[in-house]
Amino acid sequence: MPIKFNPEQIQQFKLQARIHSRSSGSSRTSELDQIANQHGFESWALLMKHAGPETQTNASSLDQFADIVRGNEFATYFSPAPTKCDMCRKDLSDEKYFVDAVIRNSTTWACMCEKCFNELGAGIAWGEGQLYQNQRNSRWLMVGGFPPIAP
Structure with missing residues (x-):
C-alpha cells in the first residue's frame, strides 16, 4: 500500500468512482469508499489523509461532493438551521x-460537522445523507445528496 497518493492518482480514483457509480446506480460516496478499501483504507476520508502534500489544500474534504450550481437550482434549505453538531456539540456557525446523514451501521440520522461525518457518517447520497453549505445568513443550502433525477 503506498503511503502517499499523488494528484494524478487521486483524480484517477475519482474518475473511476464517477464512472462506476453511473453504470451501477450506486452512490459516488460508496464507490470512493470501495476504492479506498481496495487500497487498505476504511474510508475515502482516511485515504485522503494519505494524499501527498500537493493534493492537500485548505479545501474541505467535503468540497468534492458539493454541487453549488445544482444546489442553487434546487434551492432547498435545512430548517430550522442547526447550531451544533449532534455528535460532538461543535458550534456550526463558522463551518x-x-x-445530515445516517450514522454508519445504524438507522439513526444526525447533523454532523465535517470531522464527525468523516468518522461516523454513512455517505452523501439520497437516502444516506445530504450535504449543506453555510450561506452565512443562518441558512444552510443543500449542495449534495440530491434526489435522483427522473428519466
Whole structure:
C-alpha cells in the first residue's frame, strides 16, 4: 500500500468512482469508499489523509461532493438551521458545511460537522445523507445528496 497518493492518482480514483457509480446506480460516496478499501483504507476520508502534500489544500474534504450550481437550482434549505453538531456539540456557525446523514451501521440520522461525518457518517447520497453549505445568513443550502433525477 503506498503511503502517499499523488494528484494524478487521486483524480484517477475519482474518475473511476464517477464512472462506476453511473453504470451501477450506486452512490459516488460508496464507490470512493470501495476504492479506498481496495487500497487498505476504511474510508475515502482516511485515504485522503494519505494524499501527498500537493493534493492537500485548505479545501474541505467535503468540497468534492458539493454541487453549488445544482444546489442553487434546487434551492432547498435545512430548517430550522442547526447550531451544533449532534455528535460532538461543535458550534456550526463558522463551518463551511454540515452533513445530515445516517450514522454508519445504524438507522439513526444526525447533523454532523465535517470531522464527525468523516468518522461516523454513512455517505452523501439520497437516502444516506445530504450535504449543506453555510450561506452565512443562518441558512444552510443543500449542495449534495440530491434526489435522483427522473428519466
